[in-house]
Amino acid sequence: MKLLIVDDSSVMRRTIEKHLQNYDLDIVGTAKNGKEAIEMFKKEMPEVVTMDITMPEMDGITCLENMVAIKPDTRIMMITALSDKYTGLQALDKGARGFLYKPVNPDDLIEAFDKLLKRN
Template sequence: MKRVLIVDDAAFMRMTIKNMLSNYEYEIVGEAENGLEAVEKYKELSPDIVTMDITMPELDGIQALRMIKKLNPGASVVMVSALGQEAKMKEAIIYGAKGFIVKPFKEEILLGALSKL
């Protein structure tokens, strides 16, 4: 069972992702609502997969991705963003994101992205 850390500043989106994954072979080991919290939770929990929002307060998803990749170059991080953030998505791939999902998304899109990891 893959262990997942869900990172998004919107509680609704964290709940949505959690609900989508709950019927499959994923264990939600933690949630974070900003990039700083995401890095701390990553250190604490060592998840197999991180779903990372891009636009968040305190530390955005790109900065958090970079910090997590410094901690673990093999970290599996999938970026989640709104439409219109293509430049940020390209930046995330350059810094080591393993994939990306554009909001709003359906369950099969999320599962497809995570199954590739």
């Protein structure tokens, strides 16, 4: 299964990558904003995406809507520092399959991915 990691923080991109490296996912790319993510998404067509919400050029909610329009069955996990419940609900309403708050610890990430990919 192909994974695209989208976050404007290089530290966060590396953290997610590190935590998921033993998870049997093929990390096909990382993007630092929504615009970059859409280009990679169209090229790689990943089944799974981790998505930050607050990013330059195109935010995560807009990016999510674009990805779902291209490939509706994409499993998108929102990962954000925003502890605003409304934004989380909005993301889920627009097609996100899961939601995590930063800072992300490995156990929470793996647990969230188990649910996302129904591996438990």
